[in-house]
Amino acid sequence: MKIGTRIIHTGETDERTGAVSVPIYQTSTFAQKSVDHFGKYDYARSDNPTREAVEEAVAQLEGGSRGFAFASGMAAISSALLLFSPGDHLVVCEDVYGGTFRVLTQLFSRLGIESTFVDATDPAAIEAAFKPHTKGLFLETPSNPLMKIIDLAAASRIAKAHGAITLVDNTFMTPYLQRPLELGCDLVLHSGTKFLNGHSDVICGFAVVGDAELGKRIRFIQNAFGAVLGPQDSWLVLRGLKTLKVRMEESQRGAEKIARWLAGEKRVDQVFYPGLKDHPGFDVHSRQASGPGAVLSFTLDSLETTRRLLEGMRLASFAVSLGGVESIISYPAKMSHAAMPPAERAARGIGDNLVRLSVGLEDAEDLIEEMDRLINC
Template sequence: MQATTKLLQSIPVDELTGAIAVPIYQTSTFVQEAPGINKGYDYSRSGNPTRHALESIVAGLEGGKVGLAFSSGLAAIDAVLRLLQSGDEVIAVDDIYGGAFRLFDKVYKKFGVKVTFVDTTDLTQVFNAITPKTKLIWLETPTNPTLKISDIAAIAKLARQLNVCLCVDNTFASPAGQLPLSLGADIVVHSATKYIGGHSDVIAGVVVTRTEELGEQIRFYQNACGAVLSPFDSFLLIRGIETLPLRVKAQSRSAQAIAEFLEDHPLVSRVFYPGLASHPGHAIAAAQQQTFGGVVSFVLKDDSEEAARALVTHTRYFNLAESLGGVKSLIAHPATMTHASIPGDVRRAAGVADGLVRLSVGLEEAEDLIADLTDALQASTYKKQELKWHKSN
């Protein structure tokens, strides 16, 4: 059975009515037959049929045992971090999402959890950073926004040997593009707001675990802390999942064409996209990913915030906005948007330059998006020259 067929067949038909779409059980509580005797649900924070259907679907998508849905991607990350105790240490990818960095650095640090940020594309750096107190390795691959590729299988083997849990943020690749649990990871997290939802109309996060034991530990925190996904938002994610493989394939094809165009453009100094042969992680990405994804980042030859601002405000089809993975194309300036919470020196050391621009390629035709970037790149040079002239006069 092909992947898309298997996915669609995993979405249940409602047994009560025959509804082909999963019903929205928009209820806070459930009537009990007697104290403690119910039909499987008692209160929607602890469990809801619509959310349960979603959680079963995402567990199947990632090939895991337990799936859990949260009210945001950061809530999902937070639930995983609650497995840690004061004194534990974490090794995290240096080119990390700004929100995750803030959670590590501003929240868990004060509770005695130490995080060491390393270049996880280098297995030696990962090995050298591990101490007897290391309990978790935190990967993003591809990373946000420089699309670094880490060898999941190699790091998973190292983690198993040293009894360290490996969690992979699979947001950028999506379950249609990469399956970290099959490569040895213990936990997968997603900002389901992105590719899983796919329509820029819901905030959500999911966690999938390789074992029942890990899943039940995180389920405890899901219920105890209460950052659960609502029934309606669960329905929206299920609807998005139905077209996930088709969307990701189309977005990846367009992203490849755009990356190749940018690589040859005279106003661009560097392009980050794992589908390019020039990308240092291309071979690993080709081995562990089914697609190269829909995100392309690039640095302008004039590596300045001023030049990047001029570009991102001159596109017609790429909308200037945070987030990614939706059907409409977006453009962002990470230094002042998604990664603004990271100190400038830390951000630049991780490769997030002032002149770096991130594209989330949607479902518009690739030739239209390339034409848009062509015009914007040209317009941005005139705008920057104009700004310089005004400053000098």
Template sequence: MKFSTRAVHTGVHKDEQYNSVITPIYPTSTFFWNDLETNSGYDYTRSGNPTRDALNENLASLEGGAACVTTSTGMSAVYCAMALFSPGDHIVVPADVYGGTFRLFDRYLSEKGLSFTFVDMTDLDAVRGAITPQTKGIWIETPSNPMMKVIDLSGVVEIAKTQNALTICDNTFLSPYLQRPIEFGVDVVMHSTTKYINGHSDVVGGAVISAKVETGERIAWICNALGLACSPFDAWLVLRGVKTLGCRMDAQQSAAMKIAQFLTDHSMVETVYYPGLESHPQHDLAKRQQDGFGAMLSFDVKDGRPVAERVCMQSKLFDVAESLGGIESLISFPVTMSHASMSEEGRAAAGITDKTVRVSVGLEDADDLIADLKQALEGA
């Protein structure tokens, strides 16, 4: 079956008691046993729940993985994946990784015995140069947040194999509709399901999808032991949202392309970061490994922070907010928002400055969004 058909039907096991068309919510905390030796297959919702399992089956299918674990937040998904490593292990990470991931790696996991090297992962020679005998993993984020750099998945996987290192890819920005890293040899894929997979800005959650069953079993054990699983209600919300993922992404990325082209031609804009533009340094790579260019973009304004702040605060249709991937358009200032936890030097190395603005394009009409950005840029 094709993607959108699986998004609607996979994991939706028919309710034979009341003939419900959609998966019911099972909000119970515990399940009664048949006797002292047997149960239904479920005993406690932290360990397993039918609604959550339906979502796990759905997302594993969409990513082409063997197993999926869904978690309470995107960051808990990151933590579950990173718990595969042991003290003394070294992991290579993109220099412009999401600020929350950077904070977890740099300020917490480094204290627990892991070490990290941050590199420009668009440069495969830089990735090779960062490998040490202790390297056990490579963390990939493509496109990157917020600079929209595209990383060569096959190239990084090839490097990882020389070291027998695990590859983990954050696929949040594109969703499995537009990119499936496991097809390129990546071992583990993670998502903030808060974003495009759910798509309605009404739930926080995460997912970790594994290419191999045994890796998935280990992650499931970690998630259960740490109590990081998503709630049945949150799982049900994400199951509802994922059914429209394909049509939402099609509409949102179509509008994003129009907005990127408008910004490219505007006199107040210095640089636009969007892989769909032919001027993007990794445009050809994005065409090869993605099924589309997504609905996230960033841009640098001329005249620095005052203009960037004006664009954010004078926008009428773009809400100034963290997060992304919902049906409503959002605008943010990475320096004080998504990447505030990075040092000024770290942000500069990643290309994030006080003239950088990030946009998540929603389902509003593209012409209305362009008109809104135009008046905000021009101070009308």
């Protein structure tokens, strides 16, 4: 089956009753019949049928052997990083989500886990950053917020040659557009809050593995650490997943129109979007993904123009997050990357005139008309 069909036909039926919508098992515990033999479910932190259904659905879409649902995207990332031990070293793409940067530099560093941030668009830079004690390679592509493109197949080959695992945050692309496990990566992460759920009403995260042994390790961490997704939120994600294809296709069409328009505007200095042929890494992205996605970033000519656009938009919510049915415009310097020190942001090109736009399901022409009025007034 093609990915669009698989989206509809994953986790859609309750095996016990035949219900085409998996029930919400709103329970904390499960009664047992035998002292010697417990049933499949005993305590909801360990397993819940509704959470299990969404975990299986996301795993199938990513082409993985097992999926795990967490209470947030950062819970998924932090739990995955618990695979590593004191003395381990990680190579991380420098243009990484601010929350990931924060947890690596302020929490996991305290546990003796070292990180080196590199320009991962250059495979030679990845190779050069590896050390004898490097155990992991953490990537985002397209990256947040500058949409940098990393060759996942080449990067994972480097990691494997060094005996390290490759972790990829696939939030921007979703499995509809990009499946890192098929490119040789080991663990895929999502802020399911974004496109997977798609309706700005759930906080959740996912991890998906290809290798069964790695899955056992993540399973142990998930159960021991306990940052699991609740049944109601699991059900909402299952419902949101059903429309993933149509949402991504429509939002992507809008993003392409808006990116082309922005590229021709005199008050726009630069547009970052992998759907533009002059975007660095366009060929690599076209090879490993089936579309450019619905998120783009751009820099404006002044802080005044930037402020006027952010505060004046009515058809796009000026807010943290992305991936909803409504367009969301955000300010990386004070939102997604506020946790990153100013000097680090500046070194990565995340300036005060940078804007990120997640295109929703509004008519693109309406969004362009409003942006045009605010930028060029």
